[in-house]
Amino acid sequence: MNDIMTDLMNKALFDHKIRVILSADAGPYTPSVTHTASRTIIINTNWHDKRQIPLQLAHEMGHIINGDHATRPLYFSERQTDYPMELEANRTAIKLLLPFYLRGKEVENVNSQDFMVAFSVPSHLENVVIKEISGMMKE
Template sequence: MQIKDDELEQSLLNYAFDHKVRYKLTTELTPYAPSFTEMQTGTIVINMNWHDSAEIPFQIAHETAHVLNGDKPLYFPTEVSKSKIEIKANIRGIEILMPYYCAHRTEEYADPVQFCHFFRIPSHLFDVVDSKMKEYYGYNDIQAGMH
């Protein structure tokens, strides 16, 4: 995939807009202030000053996922509740990104390690990426039909 970062970011913002997710890009935050979602308004706020700009596409996808998942405002009775919400946003964020990586690759050339590197996906999500990539290419469907 040779899509430029700014084109990718714009495409992801278009995806958000097409799915009724509002967004605000800001340069007013510090380089280590994370992007976030204003749950009450369904608006994602993306820190364009983020210290590693290569992480911004995943941040856009992740924050978009919070809105699409219908996550509630930032009250978590337990860390487990917060963790479950974040896991679901990570999974859906990966699903949002998958077509951007796989659309121009056959299964033989798709590599979950490369996907994680390109989108700066945290290593603890590798198994999710691997599973979602197999799902994207219909690998799970093929395997299910073989039994």
């Protein structure tokens, strides 16, 4: 997981000029946050579900990569399902994480459920995961 975080942080900084701050100062249920105007992300490394930290980083990167603008900080939420901006940030996150999951896997071993478990992806995103895996497998 550390390699994934390092790779994502390098991508954020070098490819997208996004500043990422890792902090263990927050409680285990304090979500990660993005400030789009300053292109800064704060990741709570003390999050209760360690498998989900790369998803949170990729999701927050997604807001900036997608060009989202918000007047207030955007906090990660597993439950947000009806906001198009959040859905697109999740879609971008899945696209960012899939190469890590697919690396070295044979096609017959690729499974949406395994991906979702590996990164603790909320179940409401299953259709997005299936669609993005299918799209990457065609490339």
